[in-house]
Amino acid sequence: MADDTRFEWFADTMGVRAGERVLELGPGSGASLTRLAARLGTGRIVGVDRSATALARAERRCAAEIAAGRVRLVEGEVAKVGPARLLAELDPGDRFDLVFAVNVNLFWTGPATTAWSTVRECLAPTGRFWLCYGYGTTDSPTPPIAQLTERFAAAGYQCTTVTTDTLLAVRATPLT
Numbered sequence: 001m002a003d004d005t006r007f008e009w010f011a012d013t014m015g016v017r018a019g020e021r022v023l024e025l026g027p028g029s030g031a032s033l034t035r036l037a038a039r040l041g042t043g044r045i046v047g048v049d050r051s052a053t054a055l056a057r058a059e060r061r062c063a064a065e066i067a068a069g070r071v072r073l074v075e076g077e078v079a080k081v082g083p084a085r086l087l088a089e090l091d092p093g094d095r096f097d098l099v100f101a102v103n104v105n106l107f108w109t110g111p112a113t114t115a116w117s118t119v120r121e122c123l124a125p126t127g128r129f130w131l132c133y134g135y136g137t138t139d140s141p142t143p144p145i146a147q148l149t150e151r152f153a154a155a156g157y158q159c160t161t162v163t164t165d166t167l168l169a170v171r172a173t174p175l176t
């Protein structure tokens with residue numbers, strides 16, 4: 001499955017809508033940024049990645065969207081960058097309608113306490129948090145759902161999964 005098709009499926013599954021404020025954790029070279037920016041219209045997507053090399057590629061790939069103000073890039077690890085720096089990419093007082101990550105293992109391989117806290121502080125009260133996995137091929141590994149569920153619960157979230165033969169999307173909803 002081509003990246004474009006994969007990112008379209010993720011965007012459909014997450015319910016990306018025009019005008020939203022979106023934060024992507026770990027956008028790499030920006031393939032998803034360009035796809036989602038097209039859906040957002042007047043909205044904005046901010047990508048935060050720890051790799052300066054990946055962000056340089058994203059900057060080249062998303063040059064038109066960056067110039068138009070629809071894409072912004074932040075270098076650093078989400079847990080170290082912190083919510084104030086990420087929210088500074090939005091209008092004062094705004095929060096993100098959607099926070100998501102594609103093939104980022106941080107949230108299921110360990111407790112990631114600071115990263116979960118950052119996500120919680122960045123999300124609008126009705127915001128959505130999704131973790132998406134898979135490369136669109138039958139040999140692409142996805143994390144075990146039971147382990148994801150355990151990590152989500154430990155962070156104060158319940159999870160709902162949506163799958164295809166090769167892709168997994170998991171929505172995190174705060175426990176009440």
